[in-house]
Amino acid sequence: xxxxxxxxxxxxxIGLHPSALDYSRYPGLDxxxxxxxxxxxxxxxxxxxxxxxxxxxPAEPDAAADELRRCASLxxxxxxxxxxxxxMAPEHTLLFERLVNTLGDIAPGIRFCFxxxxxxxxxxxxxxV
Numbered sequence: 001x002x003x004x005x006x007x008x009x010x011x012x013x014i015g016l017h018p019s020a021l022d023y024s025r026y027p028g029l030d031x032x033x034x035x036x037x038x039x040x041x042x043x044x045x046x047x048x049x050x051x052x053x054x055x056x057x058p059a060e061p062d063a064a065a066d067e068l069r070r071c072a073s074l075x076x077x078x079x080x081x082x083x084x085x086x087x088m089a090p091e092h093t094l095l096f097e098r099l100v101n102t103l104g105d106i107a108p109g110i111r112f113c114f115x116x117x118x119x120x121x122x123x124x125x126x127x128x129v
Contacts, residue, residue, distance in 0.1 A: 015083030
């Protein structure tokens with residue numbers, strides 16, 4: 001990636017707000033730990049030359065779509081990264097669909113990338129930026 005080609009607000013980073021997760025499914029993980037991991041990953045993205053807008057969403061699909069629209073109004077984005085917490089949990093399938101379709105409506109042609117954890121976000125973005 002050529003860092004000079006990364007424009008302000010290029011990446012829309014989308015994930016569940018740490019307060020929206022059911023931690024009983026994730027032994028050894030709690031809200032404070034996840035928040036710290038997300039914050040560290042976002043700092044690493046910025047250090048790597050990415051300009052990002054972080055969009056941490058509620059789990060309820062309608063409220064999440066509204067918040068996504070608000071986040072997307074903050075810039076023009078070439079890439080949207082949708083986190084694993086939304087995509088990989090079966091109970092969030094409707095939420096994932098709603099977000100993809102909302103982005104398709106408000107940002108036609110946007111590219112999508114997907115991580116498997118906060119720590120793999122840079123790798124996911126480098127595939128498309």
